[in-house]
Amino acid sequence: MNCTRKILAVLSALALLAPARVVSAGQQSSRPSPPGSQEDVQARIRVTTNLVVVPVTVKDPAGRLVPDIAKDEFRLFEDNVEQHVDIFSSEPFPLSVVILIDNDLETRVAEQVEPTLPALAAGFSASDEVYVARFDQTFKEGKGFTKDADQLFTQLKRVKVQSSPPPAPGGGTLDSSPKINGIPAPGASQIPPSGKILKGQPTKNVDDAVFAAAELLKDRGRDRRKIIILISDGVNSRHNRVSFDDSVRALLTSGISVYSVGVGNAYFNRKLTVLSKYAHATAGDVFYAAKRDEMEQLYAAVFEEARTQYTLAYAPRGTDRALEYHSIEVRVKRPGLSIQARDGYYSGAQ
16 A cells, blocks of 8 residues: 555656646646646646546436535445545546537427537537537548637537438448548448448437547547537437447547437437437436427536536556456445446456
């Protein structure tokens, strides 16, 4: 234990020498940040590569966010072994976000969703970075990550949501491989080709799109909160090249949470929709909009929840490091509260 404390002390000292992230756009500070500040926490996470970072959302019985939980009220377990919380923060981290928009909605739903998209731009700060993409049978890459609020607003304002999918190339065989910058996403070549799209069957590949979005986010900084905002009716075809389980694995490996906004008939199918499955598997959340005027309120709810999170980070102790998957359980001592945290992570040990 003494050895571990010495190592952590050295790493913390190194972190103080690292450039601190400043919230204001276009500026950087050469001064070390005060111990315990948000910049210090982010620097320590960047430097300490063996840390497991766990974002946690806490709600009361009425579903309201609880922002006043102290570090010593949390208990954290990996593989049923209690861990020491080495880094704790209740301050918001900068976001790296992929806004993933369903491009194959019913006409009436598309007409409701499209005008609300520019409102998403208001939820981001100058330190956030955002990538706008769409999907139907294929992942439609955007123009890259941007921190420019005006540029983001313009991108969202120009999004045109289609109400029917484009025809399948080559007489009906659909190439639904997730693509980034026009080429298959890493790992896509190992996935068997999809079958034909039969008339009347769903033609949207949500799993492929989520996997492609995860590929975009996986290399963003560890000192950033990585999320996907998935806006969809939840319809998912059987012709995905990437399975749901493989997409979840990619999300958990990179510490990405999915916040789903269900539109159209998603509300009526909410217990079965893939939207809720992704949200629950990644410690995100799912919101449903029955009407157009509810959508902007839901966008605000997504941002509030993504920013009102606790960050717990620990160096694993007493668990088998040869295992590839490790379970995580977060508890809070205060009674009557619910916890949203991921159930585990993939270490890549194998």
